[in-house]
Amino acid sequence: MSAASMELSSPGPRRLVQPGPRNDAILMLCFAVAVLAMPLWLDPIGAAYPDLMQKFAIYGIFAIGFNILFGLTGYLSFGHAAFLGVGSYTAVWSFKLLTMNVLPAVAFGILFAGLFAAAIGFISLRRTGIYFSILTLAFAQMCYNLAYSVLTPITNGETGLQLTAQDPRILDSWFGVVPEVGLPSTNLFGLEMSGYPGFYFCGVILIIGFYLALRITRSPFGMMLRGIKSNQNRINYTGVHARPYALTAFIISGMYAGLAGTMLAATDPLAGAERMQWTASGEVVLMTILGGAGTLLGPVLGAALIKYFENIFSAFNDQVLHQVFAFLPDGVESVVVGILSLFVGEGWHLTLGVLFMLIVIFLPGGLMEGFRRLGRVAARRRQRRQAAGTASHQGAQ
Incomplete structure (x- = not known):
């Protein structure tokens, strides 16, 4: 764990x-x-x-x-x-x-x-x-x-x-x-x-x-x-x-x-x-x-997380986005970059606000609650595998 x-x-x-x-x-x-x-x-x-x-x-x-x-x-x-x-x-x-x-x-x-x-x-x-x-x-x-x-x-x-x-x-x-x-x-x-x-x-x-x-x-x-x-x-x-x-x-x-x-x-x-x-x-x-x-x-x-958004995510600009989505067709690339540009650069606060809203709604306990849930899911899967292994062993006997 x-x-x-x-x-x-x-x-x-x-x-x-x-x-x-x-x-x-x-x-x-x-x-x-x-x-x-x-x-x-x-x-x-x-x-x-x-x-x-x-x-x-x-x-x-x-x-x-x-x-x-x-x-x-x-x-x-x-x-x-x-x-x-x-x-x-x-x-x-x-x-x-x-x-x-x-x-x-x-x-x-x-x-x-x-x-x-x-x-x-x-x-x-x-x-x-x-x-x-x-x-x-x-x-x-x-x-x-x-x-x-x-x-x-x-x-x-x-x-x-x-x-x-x-x-x-x-x-x-x-x-x-x-x-x-x-x-x-x-x-x-x-x-x-x-x-x-x-x-x-x-x-x-x-x-x-x-x-x-x-x-x-x-x-x-x-x-x-x-x-x-x-x-x-x-x-x-x-x-x-x-x-x-x-x-x-x-x-x-x-x-x-x-x-x-x-x-x-x-x-x-x-x-x-x-x-x-x-x-x-x-x-x-x-x-x-x-x-x-x-x-x-x-x-x-x-x-x-907040300092990373403030110092790294805020440095993204249209040029970086165009490089990332260069594999898309020109028309689609322009639309995608136009939308995402609202959330990066000077708009990084908007991304942070959306992230904060999602966490408050779905993870009231913050990121640590998300780690807790992942730990519980992993524990349940491990228990199921152990139970399945025990049942198959008993069936073989």
Whole structure:
């Protein structure tokens, strides 16, 4: 059975593998191998270049963190882009003031995003349902507008926060790091965070983030979060106050988003207010739902799918389509290309919308539900073959 089917096992009339230490270890091993081997298995689909694989890893982190809140507790936030932006701005300020080493930036990005999430969550979690979602959206838009106007000395407004040759970088000066000619590049103890080294750094962080999410999901704390999603009123009636658990999940989720923002700045050292826009918050919601909310692998798959559409599928144009369908008669080729051109290039959002609609209608549990169904079909066929083999053996006797 595949790692995906092991992850999504649940008690019921079907014979499914239950979560356990051994199965979790196999899942982690398969996930780590898949992430580290991305340059190999992504090459056939044209997605094996470092910048795109970095995005797969970074937005996978973002989606994993969002899933801890939405998938486990059922609280739908439309404001997680605010924490993404806070992580990015904090990281760039770390590069400007302290050092170009990414580790302090990662630490400060997670810390400040967590503090910011605690403040917003403390207020927003006084409401539930659609009111909670509206509050988080309002806070995110406030942050976006503040970054463009009032907080310009910190965020540099429309231009965005960028590195300059005159930045002090105190720690680098103390430790005798020789400044580069022009703008310096981010590094991990001298290893530049670009190309494949940058991807593997993001990939390792993704694996660590996935492991922490796995431990949270399997822990008693994770069970409490699922109880809140199932019936929060019943949890409160038992004498357990659910809000501190939900607030903790909100903070952890915000810290994941801050980490993702930090990684964006580490691989491309600039920060702009557009990372805090409501569309970025909506994007992570789509990632989680497409992959499968409440699952472990689903959000990562959803993030990879959307980023693939955004960076690869959107590059298709009429010329590429004409090359693909050149075997058709001229009249038929023109019609086919004319129709398909609406769904590629700048129209890739239309394809994504159709895909999202089909998944919501036919696979409410996302892509992971589709893998579950395929696993069940394969299991039933295997059982039929075994039963047929046993019957034929008994008949021969």
